[in-house]
Structures are given as structure tokens and as C-alpha cells.
Amino acid sequence: MQYGVDYYPEHWDKKDYEEHARLMKEAGFNVLRTAEFAWSKFEPRPGEYDFAWLDEAMEIWQKYGIKVVLGTPTAAPPKWLNDSKDILMRDRYGRKRAWGSRRECCANSPDYIEASKKIVEKMAQHYANNPAVIGWQIDNEFGCHNSTRCYCENCRQKFAKWLENKYSSIDELNQKWGTAFWSLTYDSFEDVILPAYNSCEPENAQSFSHNPSLDLEYRRFASDSWVDYQKIQIDIIRKYSDKPINTNMMGHFADIDYYNLAKDLDYITWDNYPQDQWNVQEHEHVSMAHEIMRGLKNQNFVVTEEQSGPCGWDVMGPTPEPGQIRLWAWQAIAHGGEGILYFRFKALHYGMEQYWYGVLDHDGIPGRRFYEIQKTGREFQKLEKYILGARNNYEVMMVRSYDNIWAHDIKKHAKGFNYHDIEYAFFKANNDLNIQIAVSKGNYEGYKIVYMPAYNIVDEKEMEKVTKFVEKGGVLVTSFRSGQRDEYNNIRLDTLPGAFKELAGIEIEEFDAVVKPTHICGKISSAVKVWADVIKPVTAESLCYYSDRYFKAKSAVTVNEYGKGRVYYIGCDLEQEALKNLVRMISQDAKVTISEEPEGIEIVYREGCEIILNHNDHDVITSHRGISLLDGEIFDGRLNPYGVEVLEG
Numbered sequence: 001m002q003y004g005v006d007y008y009p010e011h012w013d014k015k016d017y018e019e020h021a022r023l024m025k026e027a028g029f030n031v032l033r034t035a036e037f038a039w040s041k042f043e044p045r046p047g048e049y050d051f052a053w054l055d056e057a058m059e060i061w062q063k064y065g066i067k068v069v070l071g072t073p074t075a076a077p078p079k080w081l082n083d084s085k086d087i088l089m090r091d092r093y094g095r096k097r098a099w100g101s102r103r104e105c106c107a108n109s110p111d112y113i114e115a116s117k118k119i120v121e122k123m124a125q126h127y128a129n130n131p132a133v134i135g136w137q138i139d140n141e142f143g144c145h146n147s148t149r150c151y152c153e154n155c156r157q158k159f160a161k162w163l164e165n166k167y168s169s170i171d172e173l174n175q176k177w178g179t180a181f182w183s184l185t186y187d188s189f190e191d192v193i194l195p196a197y198n199s200c201e202p203e204n205a206q207s208f209s210h211n212p213s214l215d216l217e218y219r220r221f222a223s224d225s226w227v228d229y230q231k232i233q234i235d236i237i238r239k240y241s242d243k244p245i246n247t248n249m250m251g252h253f254a255d256i257d258y259y260n261l262a263k264d265l266d267y268i269t270w271d272n273y274p275q276d277q278w279n280v281q282e283h284e285h286v287s288m289a290h291e292i293m294r295g296l297k298n299q300n301f302v303v304t305e306e307q308s309g310p311c312g313w314d315v316m317g318p319t320p321e322p323g324q325i326r327l328w329a330w331q332a333i334a335h336g337g338e339g340i341l342y343f344r345f346k347a348l349h350y351g352m353e354q355y356w357y358g359v360l361d362h363d364g365i366p367g368r369r370f371y372e373i374q375k376t377g378r379e380f381q382k383l384e385k386y387i388l389g390a391r392n393n394y395e396v397m398m399v400r401s402y403d404n405i406w407a408h409d410i411k412k413h414a415k416g417f418n419y420h421d422i423e424y425a426f427f428k429a430n431n432d433l434n435i436q437i438a439v440s441k442g443n444y445e446g447y448k449i450v451y452m453p454a455y456n457i458v459d460e461k462e463m464e465k466v467t468k469f470v471e472k473g474g475v476l477v478t479s480f481r482s483g484q485r486d487e488y489n490n491i492r493l494d495t496l497p498g499a500f501k502e503l504a505g506i507e508i509e510e511f512d513a514v515v516k517p518t519h520i521c522g523k524i525s526s527a528v529k530v531w532a533d534v535i536k537p538v539t540a541e542s543l544c545y546y547s548d549r550y551f552k553a554k555s556a557v558t559v560n561e562y563g564k565g566r567v568y569y570i571g572c573d574l575e576q577e578a579l580k581n582l583v584r585m586i587s588q589d590a591k592v593t594i595s596e597e598p599e600g601i602e603i604v605y606r607e608g609c610e611i612i613l614n615h616n617d618h619d620v621i622t623s624h625r626g627i628s629l630l631d632g633e634i635f636d637g638r639l640n641p642y643g644v645e646v647l648e649g
């Protein structure tokens with residue numbers, strides 16, 4: 001199993017390399033990731049290359065048995081490149097980004113692509129046969145720092161070509177996009193604009209007031225641009241090396257369609273910071289991020305940046321308390337991780353990330369966090385056979401689609417509508433009942449329940465698959481704002497819930513962007529926020545009714561028998577506790593395993609073992625018992641603060 005750290009020799013004095021390697025070994029590390037920001041070290045002047053400094057460090061790492069994952073350095077272009085070429089992005093106001101941080105480049109800049117190709121080729125040639133290199137990372141966190149969408153002339157021209165590839169003629173595009181509205185008809189693909197700033201942009205809104213078809217297509221195009229940029233690098237490395245290739249992703253981040261980005265990669269890696277300057281996340285939110293990552297290829301992943309200290313850029317988030325780093329690492333493993341690299345080895349005293357603490361503090365003396373990481377590594381080593389290649393026993397899946405994320409962002413339906421929050425509410429409800437829930441797309445087989453909340457855009461192919469799933473006995477749970485739009489981001493003409501009407505056996509008579517107090521009663525009771533569909537059951541049966549307003553006594557939640565399966569339709573946004581009650585009921589009916597434990601306890605069932613995590617800062621007694629695989633002792637159900645237990649199962 002890869003157990004390691006992120007380490008950058010260019011940050012340190014050569015005389016410290018050996019001592020650092022010794023400490024890495026002592027911590028139990030067998031791999032490090034490096035080089036992804038070292039372009040100006042590798043190529044100090046155009047066409048002048050220097051790899052000696054890294055070779056030297058690599059020899060030392062070899063001596064200590066530490067393998068290397070090499071990152072291509074294209075996320076941080078050197079000053080000379082910026083000064084001599086046009087590589088920078090333009091924002092939607094047409095302003096050029098300033099060089100001086102990282103990720104300022106446009107994926108479609110020919111100059112940037114040319115320079116990237118050269119440095120990647122040189123690196124690949126130089127390191128392909130180095131025995132220390134066990135893998136490659138392409139670039140670093142594509143899309144980070146709001147860098148997915150660019151509005152430059154290169155992008156405009158590429159977008160025109162992208163559209164030409166997709167549509168048979170400009171007339172087809174005009175028709176599909178409804179450009180008759182506001183006189184937006186185009187004469188040629190070259191004519192098509194980018195959805196940049198225009199004067200009717202509402203204050204504080206993300207929506208650009210552009211044609212929604214244009215906006216969605218442009219987001220798809222911008223995402224594809226990075227997929228293509230990544231592929232250019234992959235193809236170059238493949239000429240020289242057959243070692244596995246990854247790029248580090250960002251969990252919930254959604255400007256790039258990660259399914260597409262993942263297609264060309266051998267394995268998924270991602271960066272996990274449960275509590276930093278910006279967020280102290282709920283543990284379910286972190287688990288969902290792991291599941292999103294695992295679901296991209298339905299394959300186990302490696303965490304290539306795992307939090308190992310307090311961290312932030314300008315201010316710091318809370319310091320991980322004793323046990324938390326170990327807990328987070330085990331949480332990653334539980335949800336499909338099979339390798340952990342901590343970010344970073346030692347906190348750096350200069351540069352932007354002075355406050356990003358690592359395994360070691362600035363003074364480099366092993367402390368509490370170092371020893372916790374060492375202990376965790378030993379546990380992983382001992383239980384490696386339960387980790388490598390292990391599969392989780394999922395009974396339920398939630399479908400996640402980037403088209404939907406973007407479409408909901410472009411047209412938010414109602415104030416307070418947030419697709420991420422809706423998906424998270426469903427994930428959390430399942431996770432809190434310790435239901436094993438995957439987050440993925442495209443394959444519905446083998447699950448008892450599939451959740452498609454607010455599934456706005458659904459194409460025919462997907463609809464066919466979902467229908468088959470239900471016909472064969474599967475349970476589908478869908479909700480308000482599902483099936484409302486087509487792939488061009490236009491509203492469908494059939495009665496709501498559009499594509500899901502037949503399956504759900506209902507028609508939506510009316511709907512309301514909820515502002516006034518609204519409630520439901522019946523199988524569950526709840527206050528209603530944000531949205532309410534007034535449902536007319538056709539073949540479906542009602543489970544809940546509105547209890548006030550002009551639609552009092554009308555249906556709010558329904559269930560429909562379809563083929564051998566059934567379809568639940570949830571017409572309104574519920575309070576979390578009510579949603580959990582509903583999920584419990586649906587799961588019990590579908591014979592899905594539920595394990596109700598005290599709050600903050602998470603149980604993950606894998607092939608061969610069961611991992612129990614205590615996310616609380618206090619002792620908890622769980623209902624589980626057994627022999628601990630960690631220490632061979634009897635586990636009586638009691639977990640320490642942030643405790644972890646692994647049982648045979």
C-alpha cells in the first residue's frame with residue numbers, strides 16, 4: 001500500500017535531504033509525490049533543462065526505499081514563459097489574469113500547450129526508466145482557483161470548432177438553442193459568442209443572463225478543454241513510460257466533469273482537507289467526497305494530499321485533535337482509499353503556504369502528529385490485505401451528474417435552491433443510518449435503491465437504463481425538479497415531472513417556490529423549504545399531504561409500483577430529520593441494511609471487514625462487538641474519542 005507524503009526538495013537545503021529521508025522512513029513512508037510545481041527549476045530559461053537537483057534527491061530516497069510519484073509542473077508556469085508568450089486566462093470581464101500565483105493559464109492557449117508539451121516530454125524522457133518512479137501525476141488540481149472557464153480569443157475560436165463538431169449545421173444550433181428569442185440568431189459557428197459579462201447581469205448572481213443553452217454548452221466545452229489538455233500530457237508520457245498516471249482531484253469540486261477527466265487516467269487520486277481555513281466539514285460531507293471520487297471509475301483511489309496539520313493560506317483552520325488524523329485516514333480507507341500521502345512533509349517558513357502545517361512543524365522535530373501518523377501506517381501495514389483491492393458492499397447508489405450541477409447553477413429555480421445541498425441531504429440521511437451508499441453514474445445494476453434527487457436533465461439513454469432498473473425490481477427515489485429539462489437546457493414540453501412522469505405515475509398540477517410557511521403530514525411530517533410540487537397521483541399512491549395553504553390535502557410524496565420495482569417521488573424539500581425518516585422507511589421496504597448507532601458513529605462494510613469510526617470528541621458505545629483486527633483484543637463496543645475499530649466481517 002502506498003503510504004507517504006508530499007515533499008519538495010527545491011524548498012530545502014541539500015544538506016537536509018538525508019535527514020528528511022530518514023525521518024520519512026521512520027514515519028513509515030514508502031512513497032512521496034514531488035515536482036508538480038518545479039517548472040522554473042527544471043527549465044530555468046527557455047529550452048535549458050536541469051534535472052540534476054532532483055536526481056540527487058532521488059538517489060537518497062532510493063537508498064531509503066522511498067518510491068516517487070512525479071508530477072508534471074504545468075500548474076505553475078515560469079516568469080520567462082509568461083513574459084514572452086500569451087498564456088494567461090481572461091476572466092469574464094475580459095481582464096487578463098496576473099501571473100504570480102499558479103493556475104493562471106488558459107487550456108487553449110497554443111503557447112501554453114506548446115511549452116507544456118516540451119517540459120513534459122523532457123521530464124518523461126529523463127525519468128521514464130528511473131527505478132524510483134512508480135507513477136505520474138498530471139499537473140495539479142485542474143480547475144482550482146476558479147481556473148476552469150476562460151473567455152479569451154483562443155477559447156472563442158476553439159468553442160466554435162467544438163460546436164461545429166457537435167451540431168450538423170448552424171441552423172440546427174439556432175433551433176436547439178432557441179436563438180429566435182431576443183434576436184440571437186447566428187449565421188455561422190464562428191459567430192457564436194462566449195457567455196462573458198453583459199450588462200444585464202444581475203448583482204451578486206452567478207447567472208450571466210445569457211441563453212441557457214449557450215451557457216451549458218460553454219461549461220461543457222470549458223471542462224472538455226482541460227480533459228483535452230490533460231490528454232496531451234498523458235499521450236506524451238505514454239510514449240516513454242507505462243507507469244500509472246493520475247491527476248489530483250478535489251472531491252466535491254464540480255467545474256470540470258470528473259467522469260470525463262477520469263476516463264484517460266489509470267487511477268484516481270484526490271486531496272482531502274476535512275478542516276482548513278475555509279471549511280470545517282461535517283464528517284458525512286467528507287465521506288461523500290470520498291464516494292464521489294471512488295464512483296468516478298468505480299475503483300479504489302489514493303488520497304494524494306491528506307491533511308496532517310492545521311492549515312490555511314492567510315488564517316488557519318483548527319488543529320487536528322489527538323486521533324483525528326488517524327480517524328480521517330481510516331475514513332478514507334473505509335470509503336475506497338487504498339493509499340494515503342500526507343500533505344506536506346514539513347511546514348515551510350516562506351512562500352504562500354507558510355500556514356499549511358504538515359507531518360512536521362517548522363522546527364522539524366517529530367511531535368504528536370508525526371507519531372500518530374507513524375502508528376496509523378503500522379496499522380495499515382498490518383491490515384493491508386483488508387485494504388488493497390477491497391470492495392465495499394454497496395446496496396444503494398446516488399447518481400451524480402455534472403450536467404445537472406451546471407444546469408441547476410444556471411437556472412436555480414427558486415431562491416435558496418442549491419443542488420449540492422439537496423444531494424448532500426440525501427447522502428447524509430443514508431450515511432447517518434449507516435446505509436452503504438455509492439455516488440456514481442451510468443451503472444444501476446446490483447443496487448437495491450437508486451437516488452436521483454432533482455435530476456433535472458436526463459437523456460434518453462439514461463432514462464432507458466433507469467426504467468430497466470425499476471422494471472427488474474429496483475427502487476428509484478426521485479424528487480422535485482427532476483426530468484424538467486432536455487440536454488440543451490431547454491424546458492421539456494410534457495407535463496412535469498417530464499421524463500419521470502410515467503415511472504413516478506404522477507402529474508405535477510402546480511408548484512411553488514416556497515416563501516410562506518408550508519408543511520406536510522402523513523407517513524412523515526415536516527416543514528417545507530424552497531420548493532413544493534402539488535402532485536396529482538395517476539397510478540401512484542400518496543404517502544404525504546400538504547397540511548396548509550391553498551393546496552392543503554394535495555399529495556406531496558408518492559410511491560408508484562412499476563414493473564417489479566417501485567418509484568418514490570418526493571415533491572418538496574424536507575427538514576433533515578424528516579428526510580432521514582423517509583429514507584429509513586424506503587430502505588426498510590427495500591430490505592436495505594440499516595444500523596442505527598449514536599450520532600457521529602459511522603460504520604462501513606467492506607469485503608472481509610467492517611470499519612467503525614467515531615467522529616465524536618467523546619467516548620461512545622456502539623452496538624457492534626467482535627475481535628479487533630487492530631490489536632486482537634475483544635471489542636466491547638466502546639470507542640475512544642475519534643476512535644477507530646476494524647472487525648472481521
Ligand code: GLA
Nearest residue numbers: 140141248271305343353356
Ligand atoms: C492543494 C494543492 C497543494 C497545496 C494544498 C494546500 O490541495 O494541490 O499544492 O496548495 O492545496 O494549499
Ligand code: ZN
Nearest residue numbers: 106150152155
Ligand atoms: Zn482561453
